[in-house]
Amino acid sequence: MRKNWYYAILIIVLLTVTQIYPMLNVKTVDMVSEETEHFLLNFEEVDRLVALEIGQVLEAKKADIDRTLNFENDGKTEVYIYPDQGTLHGKKYGMVGKIIAPEWYIGDNIGEQVLLVSPSNPGPMHSYESVMLAAVHEYVHTVVYQINKKTPKWINEGLAVYLAEQQPDSNSINKIYAPSFKDTRTNNPIKFGNMGGYEYSYTYMRFLDSQFGLEAVSTLLRNGLDYEAAFGYTEEELYEMWIVYLEKVY
Structure with a gap:
């Protein structure tokens, strides 16, 4: 009996190590x-040229993003560019990530670090150009992380897609299929992607920018996420205003 327990514990330890090692x-x-x-x-080394291009793109966008979000940092942001999606997925989520991560997943951040798949090998759902935009998207996340680590995904992703200019196809936006107020409060990355969270959060940020300016969003990040103090409306009231905006604009 003790021998069986020993082997069971050994297997669990080995599986855990295998999962977290990457x-x-x-x-x-x-x-x-x-x-x-x-x-x-x-x-x-195989990605040297594309990595240097990513560096140029980030340098060109950094000042505007930092200014928009009232952010200052003299340090250097670390960017990790992986040769394929499997390597990226493993580095973020361990061995199981290579199995469960969706095909659209090409970039992420770990705190102040950017993780990105190589534009030369973007997987079946992306292109060279879309990965370049994703580099800017992930940089925005590192800035938001440093301003307010508790920023909800709806605002965090909305800022990232909006400032990276990842404008969705207008045909994909329909008020009928818009996420519910409850859905906009999810922090589950799979649910967020599947509900059209990236596309719809872009339109939400565009709405906030058009009505209040991004300075108000920057204020929201810094005031403990007090929507009424930043915008003069509750979070739910802003959601209802956004739904009306969708109908008029899209």
């Missing part, structure tokens, strides 16, 4: 590094 270091053994003025790029 997550212990976001850098792969084959990665090299290059620095730009504000970014530290980590990539495998």
